Amino acid sequence: MKKLTTLAATAVIAGLGTIALADDHADPIKMRQETMKSIGGAMKVLSDMSKGNTDFDAAAANAALDTMTQAAETIPTVFETEAVDPESDASDDIWANWDDFVTKAEALHTAAMGAEVTDEASVGAAMGAVGEACAACHKPYKL
Numbered sequence: 001m002k003k004l005t006t007l008a009a010t011a012v013i014a015g016l017g018t019i020a021l022a023d024d025h026a027d028p029i030k031m032r033q034e035t036m037k038s039i040g041g042a043m044k045v046l047s048d049m050s051k052g053n054t055d056f057d058a059a060a061a062n063a064a065l066d067t068m069t070q071a072a073e074t075i076p077t078v079f080e081t082e083a084v085d086p087e088s089d090a091s092d093d094i095w096a097n098w099d100d101f102v103t104k105a106e107a108l109h110t111a112a113m114g115a116e117v118t119d120e121a122s123v124g125a126a127m128g129a130v131g132e133a134c135a136a137c138h139k140p141y142k143l
């Protein structure tokens with residue numbers, strides 16, 4: 001049994017897993033990839049805005065940060081099932097270092113929750129804060 005961390009336990013209790021766990025029998029790899037895709041989509045909103053590809057919109061930027069915050073909370077749940085597959089870029093080091101992986105998910109959660117976009121300059125700052133958390137996990141755990 002893997003140790004349930006506070007974050008995972010909270011996510012389960014709060015029912016936040018419903019985003020990704022709507023179907024309990026869903027393919028675990030698909031589930032975690034969908035979670036990452038939604039995080040990636042939210043990141044794209046920020047990056048398009050910071051590059052000037054889209055107009056500055058504080059509400060849309062903060063909504064993207066909310067999406068990331070919620071998705072980050074489900075990371076321990078959607079990754080809990082150890083499953084390696086040629087279609088997946090998840091390293092099996094995740095399950096050998098589960099507590100560290102969860103810590104890195106919590107770091108994204110903290111960064112996304114703590115970031116707030118108030119003006120154009122803060123879009124880049126928010127991106128930087130969450131971007132560090134993506135890299136800190138992808139480097140060791142994404143193939």
Ligand code: HEC
Nearest residue numbers: 033036039040043088089090104105108133134137141142
């Ligand atoms: C706690 C670890 C962790 C954090 C934090 C994390 N990722 Fe990931 N991400 C992964 C792993 C592992 C995979 C590979 C999943 C798979 O293929 O099964 C992945 C895959 C992805 C993918 C590819 C999804 C697909 O299959 O199409 C995208 C896009 C992505 N991450 C974006 C992000 C962004 C953007 C952030 C930060 C805002 C982020 N991730 C933060 C672990 C993490």
